[in-house]
Amino acid sequence: MATEELNALADDRALLGRTSTAERVADILRSRIAEGFFPPGTRLSEDSIGGALGVSRNTLREAFRLLTHERLLEHRLNRGVFVRVLSIDDVEDIYRIRRMIECAVVRSLGEPPYALDRVAAAVADGQRAARAREWKGVSTANIHFHRELVALARSERTDELMRSVLAELRLAFHVVDDPRGLHEPYLARNLRIVETLQEGRRDAAEALLADYLDDSRDGLVEVYGQRVPADL
Template sequence: MGAMTVSAATAAGFDLVERTARQVRELITDGRFGPGMQLAEEAVAKELQVSRNTLRESFRILMREGLLVREPNRGVFVHRPTLADVLDIYRVRRIIEEQAIRTALPHHPGVVAAREAVDAALTYRAQGQWRMVGSMNMAFHTAIIGLADSERLDTLFERLQAELRLAFVLIAEPERMHAPFVDDNVTITELLETGRPDEAADLLDAYFDRSERTVVTALNRLVPRA
């Protein structure tokens, strides 16, 4: 009985650490914690209502994922994406999102979720709320991953999404980042709804090319010149 109690307590502690890591990851995805920002343990632990020990364990998870970095004698900081990071993220996105689309069925719940995301993006675009357009863009791509019906891919994309959002934050003009892709998202959704997944995947591939160039160009401008 004692062993079972200890085991249950250990599992509960692990779940709390994982849940806290997810909360921090979501704060990164939402743009609350931006690239290069220092995360003060006491303040973050208070906000999330967890102990500092729990927070430290969750930070370790996020450091392994590459979202946080610890600088000696300074503390924990949100990772600032590099050009290599961006290129690798897009390489992985092409593999998993395009494959998810090619096997999609027209009435899959992921297609429904994609439609909800693009309709919301159109509304926010009309209102000029570009950061919300960006959030709906993330929701659209989450829906695309959902077409694969894979919990592992869902988890992987959650991490990629946070890394990608960090790269997007470095671009000071959210309209420039998101405006060119709203209509593409609509078209991809329409192609999926009408049973043309291969056409949708081909459009997404070209879409990724343009999106990657936009982010890479912005990052290159931020690199200090000698």
């Protein structure tokens, strides 16, 4: 495990405060995994991470257990805990779930106007990142766009489910070495969905979103399949 990664975790130690819990450790590790600090296939060292965060082995193991339940980590017998490498079937299943959740949220919005400030802000963040050629920033903004879109349902349970699904999806993104090609084409489509909702055309926005997710799935599966064996 690289020194840079451990130093970053040590910086996170202050977030634990006096009420350190496995859930808070899991939050930190989840964020670091989502950011790509621990790429898929990385073995997580209990001694190194526990030392960097200043937590007990039992607390760290509980955090690992929580993230394993979320399908972000996996325990390999006699080898340790690793960041999961998704299979193509995993990627396709994630998109099935996304289509069910996201399209259902848009379909159930009710009568306009809709509270789209945070969704529009995510679109603007993606556009700024693209102008700066910060392609990981574009990826993050796209994730925020979909998370804020689902948040329109005002359901904590749906928000939690979507957070887990998107965190798992980012494992696939980190395997692909062309974040610009993967994410930039969808900036204009994000904007179009927002504009359509601003016009009050909920059904049209749902259709745009469904096509968007199908195209995103197909594009990711194509490039992902070149990096990961189909029978993983």
